[in-house]
Amino acid sequence: MFEKGLPRKAVLGKLESELKEDFTYNSGRILGSMCTSPHQFARQVYMKCLEKNLGDPGLFCAATQLEQEAIKMLGSLLSHPNAYGHIVSGGTEANILALWAARNLAKTRRREVLAPVSAHCSFDKAANLLGLKLIKVKLNDRFQMDIKEAEKAVTKKTAAIVGVAGTTGLGVVDPIRELSEIALAHEVYFHVDAAFGGFVLPFLEELGSNVPDFDFRVPGVCSVTVDPHKMGLAPIPAGGILFRDEEMMRSISTSVPYLAGGGAEHTTISGTRSGASAIAVWALLIHLGRQGYRGVVGRCMRLTSKLVDGIRRINGVSLKTNPALNIVGITSNELDIESVAGELRRMGWAVSLFPSYIRVVVMPHVSPSHIEHFLQDLKETVEKLGG
Numbered sequence: 001m002f003e004k005g006l007p008r009k010a011v012l013g014k015l016e017s018e019l020k021e022d023f024t025y026n027s028g029r030i031l032g033s034m035c036t037s038p039h040q041f042a043r044q045v046y047m048k049c050l051e052k053n054l055g056d057p058g059l060f061c062a063a064t065q066l067e068q069e070a071i072k073m074l075g076s077l078l079s080h081p082n083a084y085g086h087i088v089s090g091g092t093e094a095n096i097l098a099l100w101a102a103r104n105l106a107k108t109r110r111r112e113v114l115a116p117v118s119a120h121c122s123f124d125k126a127a128n129l130l131g132l133k134l135i136k137v138k139l140n141d142r143f144q145m146d147i148k149e150a151e152k153a154v155t156k157k158t159a160a161i162v163g164v165a166g167t168t169g170l171g172v173v174d175p176i177r178e179l180s181e182i183a184l185a186h187e188v189y190f191h192v193d194a195a196f197g198g199f200v201l202p203f204l205e206e207l208g209s210n211v212p213d214f215d216f217r218v219p220g221v222c223s224v225t226v227d228p229h230k231m232g233l234a235p236i237p238a239g240g241i242l243f244r245d246e247e248m249m250r251s252i253s254t255s256v257p258y259l260a261g262g263g264a265e266h267t268t269i270s271g272t273r274s275g276a277s278a279i280a281v282w283a284l285l286i287h288l289g290r291q292g293y294r295g296v297v298g299r300c301m302r303l304t305s306k307l308v309d310g311i312r313r314i315n316g317v318s319l320k321t322n323p324a325l326n327i328v329g330i331t332s333n334e335l336d337i338e339s340v341a342g343e344l345r346r347m348g349w350a351v352s353l354f355p356s357y358i359r360v361v362v363m364p365h366v367s368p369s370h371i372e373h374f375l376q377d378l379k380e381t382v383e384k385l386g387g
């Protein structure tokens with residue numbers, strides 16, 4: 001740290017040059033992230049609310065009320081307008097909170113959690129933190145959690161089952177109804193990770209697609225993760241955790257007696273936490289409405305089809321599976337997919353590499369010309385590598 005501070009202009013100049021190395025969403029080069037450039041209106045609201053601290057609800061009761069309204073709106077999107085929960089730091093915190101509740105509600109001998117092999121690594125973190133044993137259940141040939149394998153894996157030690165609605169790698173939706181039946185039959189907590197899919201599937205359904213039930217319509221579902229900072233266009237950090245009832249949320253409650261606004265109960269991991277995030281989500285949900293989000297999802301899906309058509313025309317690469325969401329897996333029988341990803345990275349594309357495929361997430365910042373450019377570079381790469 002300097003002894004004497006620098007003028008703002010100098011600091012801003014330095015900042016600009018330091019940040020030059022970062023990727024930007026505007027460039028269209030980020031094709032492997034589930035985040036995107038936050039909506040302009042949400043930025044504006046966020047800036048107005050920087051001092052709001054949801055960790056001290058007595059001081060910021062109006063902000064706390066808005067967070068609760070945002071939760072009810074997300075709940076209504078997921079078929080349960082009376083859900084309880086919070087806007088938290090992200091899908092990771094949301095998933096940890098869900099398993100924390102599951103553990104606290106389960107009998108002490110139940111310390112195992114079943115999740116598909118495709119589950120996000122936040123469940124590994126959660127299991128490690130909470131002293132739970134995570135059992136990864138095999139997938140079927142459609143990359144969903146295999147129901148027969150799940151049935152075999154449930155025992156008297158099972159505390160929770162996790163299903164995913166929009167997997168990180170391929171955007172696959174697990175058979176949530178069937179998993180719910182298993183959970184109900186064994187009286188086990190059932191969490192659905194719809195961190196990504198929660199802001200896509202309801203709108204796809206409204207646009208006329210055949211979407212399997214994945215939310216609180218399914219009776220065994222106890223909690224759902226749904227992240228506004230992914231397809232919800234909200235500024236980071238904004239994850240969402242929704243519980244079916246208050247008792248589930250209260251199972252992770254801690255008293256915080258010292259607060260300036262008076263004692264409170266926290267049901268999050270963070271103490272001090274951003275009111276700006278939650279209020280930006282509240283404002284954006286009201287501003288865009290279902291119609292606005294349908295537009296966003298419809299556009300991303302049209303671009304996904306464009307990408308899929310383009311991939312099908314390139315000899316040497318193929319689709320890992322037919323995408324259900326705006327997430328595309330590109331694989332190859334002839335080429336080493338790691339080399340393809342490496343070459344694309346050298347060309348400046350920020351794509352994700354999974355064990356046997358490259359993942360492209362067609363987020364709202366992606367335009368038709370970005371897709372065309374990417375397809376050209378993919379074709380060139382495949383030809384260069386001998387496909």
Ligand SMILES: Cc1ncc(COP(=O)(O)O)c(C=O)c1O
Nearest residue numbers: 034090091092120167168193195
């Ligand atoms: C399905 C799913 N769940 C949870 C997460 C974790 O979210 P975050 O990175 O916001 O913690 C991700 C991240 O990509 C995800 O794909």
